[in-house]
Amino acid sequence: MILGIITDCTHYTSPSGEVCTENHILLRQFKHLSAYFEKTIILCPFGKFDDRKVTTTYTSSNIQFHQLPLVGGNAMKDKVQLLVTVPKWLRAFKMLHRQCDVVYQRFPNNLNIPGFIYFWLQRKKVFATYTGTWSGYQGEAASYRLQRWILRSPFRGPVWVYDEKGKEQGRIRNGFSPSYSxxxxxxxxxxxxxxxxxxxxxxxxxxxxxxxxxxxxxxxxxxxxxxxxxxxxxxxxxxxxxxxxxxxxxxxxxxxxxxxxxxxxxxxxxxxxxxxxxxxxxxxxxxxxxxxxxxxxxxxxxxxxxxxxxxxxxxxxxxxxxxxxxxxxxxxxxxxxxxxxxxxxxxxxxxxxxxxxxxxxxKLQTLEAWAREYYETVSAYYNEA
Incomplete structure (x- = not known):
């Protein structure tokens, strides 16, 4: 199978042409998960590389990238740039739908709100992680509350969350975020x-x-x-x-x-x-x-x-x-x-x-255990659906 991943984690192209990121742990997680798939296409924003960044380089031959503009901010020009970028997002979603068998969406991020709508309409096989505080907190952004509702209700696939209560309810599973093998x-x-x-x-x-x-x-x-x-x-x-x-x-x-x-x-x-x-x-x-x-x-x-x-x-x-x-x-x-x-x-x-x-x-929370649980859960969910 071919896996598509949507993340707002910023990536870079080094002077030697290699793709890298400052999120070393996420890179390692993607590496282990992609080992279960023939090919993985990561859809993410790319920023400008500079020597001050402390990056790690992707080395997996079966991981490819689709670059999106790096957008965000509270100024009016940032909002305008965001609107201009939406059509690029939609074209990228269409590409993932066409090329990938299943799509992994990492919430919360604004990119995955239109992403959810697109793949929901296409009835795409999807799964997700919510990396924020699942129970919410005072002063939380409205968009975060919206995304938790999306994952609890209309989202169709398995969802891993970080829940201090340790409860699993149907599609919602208690997860962890590994760093080591x-x-x-x-x-x-x-x-x-x-x-x-x-x-x-x-x-x-x-x-x-x-x-x-x-x-x-x-x-x-x-x-x-x-x-x-x-x-x-x-x-x-x-x-x-x-x-x-x-x-x-x-x-x-x-x-x-x-x-x-x-x-x-x-x-x-x-x-x-x-x-x-x-x-x-x-x-x-x-x-x-x-x-x-x-x-x-x-x-x-x-x-x-x-x-x-x-x-x-x-x-x-x-x-x-x-x-x-x-x-x-x-x-x-x-x-x-x-x-x-x-x-x-x-x-x-x-x-x-x-x-x-x-x-x-x-030892229960290794990269291997994380990737295996995701792959086996998603495979069983869609085989049984």
């Missing part, structure tokens, strides 16, 4: 054993890692503010912040203003290989998002034997498993993160067990 899980075994030995000998400095776009709702500032208090209390720690974004300058200013340059390092975007090394060098991932679909970072931490300390929203409690695999805090409560981090030394005897349980949990 089984082989990579195995590769980490030796270093995880060394990590546990080091932890059992006692930690003198607590090494924290946080990963994500530096933006208000990712809430990295709250983590740095907590670290300021930790330093005042004489707690020995290091924090590495991975990512870039509109709030990076504000974070850097806070670090300098409060004399945290020795403890807090902002290292910018990292490619897949560099990020794996950073996980190996740290003992805890600290994530404080105010909204989240599926938090990949805690799962990535599990693979490497890193213990998560995460804000208790969305699927966090399900991931941590009644505090079996890590620690939860409430970012809405002042000083709760500080209190949670200060409590870590007293709970050091639990760390090795948490690492083991996290690794066991992570």
């Amino acid at each position: 089984v082989a990579e899980w195995e590769e980490e075994t030796a270093q995880v054993e060394k990590r546990k030995q080091r932890i059992e000998n006692g930690l003198t400095t607590y090494k924290f890692l946080t990963v994500g776009t530096i933006i208000d709702y990712k809430n990295q500032l709250a983590i740095v503010q907590a670290c300021h208090v930790l330093k005042q209390k004489g707690f020995s720690f290091q924090l590495t912040i991975v990512g870039d974004g509109p709030m990076k300058a504000e974070l850097e200013e806070y670090v300098i203003k409060n004399g945290l340059q020795e403890e807090v390092k902002l290292v910018g975007k990292q490619n897949h290989v560099s990020l794996r090394q950073l996980y190996r060098e740290h003992d805890f991932v600290v994530q404080a998002p105010l909204k989240e679909g599926f938090g990949k970072v805690p799962i990535e931490g599990f693979f490497h034997g890193v213990i998560p300390v995460i804000n208790n929203i969305s699927m966090a409690s399900q991931m941590i498993g009644a505090n079996e695999r890590g620690f939860l805090f409430d970012a809405s409560k002042p000083n709760h993160l500080v209190e949670t981090l200060l409590s870590l030394p007293a709970q050091q005897h639990l760390f090795a067990g948490m690492i083991n349980k996290g690794r066991t949990y992570a």
Whole structure:
């Protein structure tokens, strides 16, 4: 069969003519899913490549691309450009309908609203993922609520969502978003054993890692503010912040203003290989998002034997498993993160067990398991329909 994929993830053409993206994880997911198909055609926007981007290149020979203009924004000219682009979208949908046996639509994104209408009218075989917060949140865009309704009601195929309640209802399935393969899980075994030995000998400095776009709702500032208090209390720690974004300058200013340059390092975007090394060098991932679909970072931490300390929203409690695999805090409560981090030394005897349980949990959430579930579910759904 031939698979079509519609995504709003921006791709680029490198100077050497190769297609690449900054979304390393999505690339790996597409690679594993496409292995089940004769050919995969990815319909997505293309932006302008520059050397500042940290990209990963597609190498799968059975993946092809159909380029769309990169549009969006709130200015009037952006809205006009969006209207001009709609006919190009429709021509692209027609091409996918003609060439592909089944279409995979990744929501939420505005491209897939007309995409849904087109393929619904054509009675196309489709399936989807909703990567946002399935239960919704205060201040959510109306278009997100519309897209959740589309997937719950008129959408015809299987839909994977990130539901903290873990309920599956008919076509709606509880999903996950994998980053690593089984082989990579195995590769980490030796270093995880060394990590546990080091932890059992006692930690003198607590090494924290946080990963994500530096933006208000990712809430990295709250983590740095907590670290300021930790330093005042004489707690020995290091924090590495991975990512870039509109709030990076504000974070850097806070670090300098409060004399945290020795403890807090902002290292910018990292490619897949560099990020794996950073996980190996740290003992805890600290994530404080105010909204989240599926938090990949805690799962990535599990693979490497890193213990998560995460804000208790969305699927966090399900991931941590009644505090079996890590620690939860409430970012809405002042000083709760500080209190949670200060409590870590007293709970050091639990760390090795948490690492083991996290690794066991992570092995269920590999790229191979994800791609196999999608392919088998979609195949069975349309064979039975």
